[in-house]
Amino acid sequence: MTRSVLTEEEEQAILALPTQEVVLRSRQDYLHIGQKTSYACLVIEGMIGRFGQTSDGTRQITAFHVPGDMADLLSIVRPLGIGGLNALCETVILRVPHSALRAVAARYPAIAEAFWRDCMLDAAILMEWVVNVGRRNAQTRIAHIFCEMSIRSGRDREALQAYAFPITQEQLGDAASLTGVHVNRTLKALRDVVTLTNGMVHIHDWVKLTRIGDFDSTYLVGDTFAERQKPLWAAA
Amino acid sequence: MTRSVLTEEEEQAILALPTQEVVLRSRQDYLHIGQKTSYACLVIEGMIGRFGQTSDGTRQITAFHVPGDMADLLSIVRPLGIGGLNALCETVILRVPHSALRAVAARYPAIAEAFWRDCMLDAAILMEWVVNVGRRNAQTRIAHIFCEMSIRSGRDREALQAYAFPITQEQLGDAASLTGVHVNRTLKALRDVVTLTNGMVHIHDWVKLTRIGDFDSTYLVGDTFAERQKPLWAAA
DNA sequence: CGCGAACTTGACTGTAGTCAACCTGCGTGG
DNA sequence: CCACGCAGGTTGACTACAGTCAAGTTCGCG
Numbered sequence: 001m002t003r004s005v006l007t008e009e010e011e012q013a014i015l016a017l018p019t020q021e022v023v024l025r026s027r028q029d030y031l032h033i034g035q036k037t038s039y040a041c042l043v044i045e046g047m048i049g050r051f052g053q054t055s056d057g058t059r060q061i062t063a064f065h066v067p068g069d070m071a072d073l074l075s076i077v078r079p080l081g082i083g084g085l086n087a088l089c090e091t092v093i094l095r096v097p098h099s100a101l102r103a104v105a106a107r108y109p110a111i112a113e114a115f116w117r118d119c120m121l122d123a124a125i126l127m128e129w130v131v132n133v134g135r136r137n138a139q140t141r142i143a144h145i146f147c148e149m150s151i152r153s154g155r156d157r158e159a160l161q162a163y164a165f166p167i168t169q170e171q172l173g174d175a176a177s178l179t180g181v182h183v184n185r186t187l188k189a190l191r192d193v194v195t196l197t198n199g200m201v202h203i204h205d206w207v208k209l210t211r212i213g214d215f216d217s218t219y220l221v222g223d224t225f226a227e228r229q230k231p232l233w234a235a236a
Numbered sequence: 237m238t239r240s241v242l243t244e245e246e247e248q249a250i251l252a253l254p255t256q257e258v259v260l261r262s263r264q265d266y267l268h269i270g271q272k273t274s275y276a277c278l279v280i281e282g283m284i285g286r287f288g289q290t291s292d293g294t295r296q297i298t299a300f301h302v303p304g305d306m307a308d309l310l311s312i313v314r315p316l317g318i319g320g321l322n323a324l325c326e327t328v329i330l331r332v333p334h335s336a337l338r339a340v341a342a343r344y345p346a347i348a349e350a351f352w353r354d355c356m357l358d359a360a361i362l363m364e365w366v367v368n369v370g371r372r373n374a375q376t377r378i379a380h381i382f383c384e385m386s387i388r389s390g391r392d393r394e395a396l397q398a399y400a401f402p403i404t405q406e407q408l409g410d411a412a413s414l415t416g417v418h419v420n421r422t423l424k425a426l427r428d429v430v431t432l433t434n435g436m437v438h439i440h441d442w443v444k445l446t447r448i449g450d451f452d453s454t455y456l457v458g459d460t461f462a463e464r465q466k467p468l469w470a471a472a
Numbered sequence: 473c474g475c476g477a478a479c480t481t482g483a484c485t486g487t488a489g490t491c492a493a494c495c496t497g498c499g500t501g502g
Numbered sequence: 503c504c505a506c507g508c509a510g511g512t513t514g515a516c517t518a519c520a521g522t523c524a525a526g527t528t529c530g531c532g
Contacts, residue, residue: 034454050363052363052364052366052367053367054367054371054372054450055450055452058371060366060367060370060371062363062366062367074356074359077349077352077353077356078353078356078357078360078458080454080457081360081454081455081457082356082360082363083360083363106345109342112348112352113313115352116313116351116352116355117313117314119352119355119356119359120310120313120314120318120355121314122359123310123355123358123359123362124314124317124318124319126359126362126363126366127286127288127298127318127319127362128288129366130288130296130298130362130365130366130369131288131289131290131296131298133366133369133370133413134296134369134370134413135290135294135296135413136290177369177370177371214290214291216291218270218316218317219317221316221317
């Protein structure tokens with residue numbers, strides 16, 4: 001919820017939500033494709049991938065969710081058919097019932113809007129994902145993903161040098177629409193600029209990486225108002 | 237707004253919104269990439285494409301918006317950076333100010349939820365788009381797009397046989413991440429199943445088309461509740 | 473009638489996929 | 503404590519789907 005500006009009281013209301021901690025094993029499917037859910041999940045530790053699938057079973061990762069992300073917030077208004085969710089490594093999540101989220105959204109319109117905006121930021125990331133997968137070559141695609149995850153992984157500056165990205169080359173291929181073999185070759189070619197080892201990304205040259213990755217971070221901004229807009233809902 | 241269930245009063249409130257009709261020439265950019273907007277636009281006639289772009293200027297269409305769609309509803313909560321909008325043919329739209337939409341959303345929570353859900357359905361379509369572009373071959377991609385647009389174009393059964401899809405092969409390539417040349421060849425190969433001529437799609441064998449297109453329409457359903465959920469916002 | 477946009481076709485190229493073998497490092501059980 | 507198994511990573515040889523370039527053709531419109 002760092003994507004919107006909220007008041008003290010609103011933040012308290014969110015922190016007071018009833019939650020249930022769940023630990024997912026690595027590779028565990030938390031939500032199957034087409035499965036209905038009545039909880040939303042907040043990632044605490046680890047990483048979750050959202051995926052779609054073709055009929056022959058090939059998976060395509062459509063989003064990564066890092067700690068702090070609500071991975072299936074959109075299920076509040078559309079509980080069915082939001083794709084599958086899979087833990088990319090051992091992952092800790094907090095399950096929050098839709099009913100509680102609806103209650104707090106009803107009481108605080110600004111929170112409802114923050115939820116909505118959060119979903120829309122995910123949608124903006126998804127649009128960029130289509131461009132990435134559809135229009136860029138292997139090197140650029142992978143470099144772009146590394147850039148995006150760098151920004152999203154850290155509020156601190158040091159994520160520009162190194163951050164945790166606990167995935168295998170095969171999974172990176174599922175995200176970039178490449179085979180594991182080609183990811184391997186591409187990473188080798190990028191060796192001087194960025195490396196992925198043991199679930200850690202090390203960026204050796206950020207400027208070069210953004211250039212190779214055709215990366216412009218503006219699509220990642222959340223609340224675009226310098227100050228909070230008042231009243232957030234024009235009438236009330 | 238056929239994607240959610242609303243009461244008579246709520247429908248009236250939406251119909252009473254202040255609007256301004258605008259006619260777009262074919263190929264006209266209505267919204268540039270990165271441009272901020274304070275209106276949302278409802279497509280009345282024609283077709284609008286949302287697109288992203290790489291730094292070398294290659295476009296990638298990420299969504300088609302047919303009459304009845306709100307093409308940039310998401311701009312209400314995130315007015316910046318929602319990609320560009322381009323009229324694919326001569327198109328009539330209705331511009332609605334954000335302020336009016338916010339007002340009606342604040343007064344009728346069910347409408348706010350319907351807006352949000354509408355955005356989430358677009359997001360679900362976008363996820364499928366990633367899978368399509370990332371994981372399927374040319375024939376399957378194009379067939380899939382034809383299937384999706386068939387369902388979205390018509391509430392009536394006859395859209396399963398023919399519907400308006402006023403785009404060029406080049407534009408279809410921008411959507412499917414293919415070159416115009418390859419679209420042309422692929423359409424030739426699909427000739428017995430589906431044809432695109434003069435902005436009309438004619439489907440000669442729907443079953444075969446869905447099979448080639450690896451198409452399952454469940455991701456297109458909007459309001460998944462058989463009846464309207466009451467109360468829609470749990471508290472109120 | 474003539475222009476231009478869209479479509480069509482052919483020949484050649486290139487990026488990424490496929491298949492297959494092999495290496496490396498880690499955790500488990502004998 | 504070592505041996506084994508296995509997941510993940512690495513490399514090479516070959517293939518194929520789609521891109522590129524270039525030269526037509528068709529058709530609608532002024």
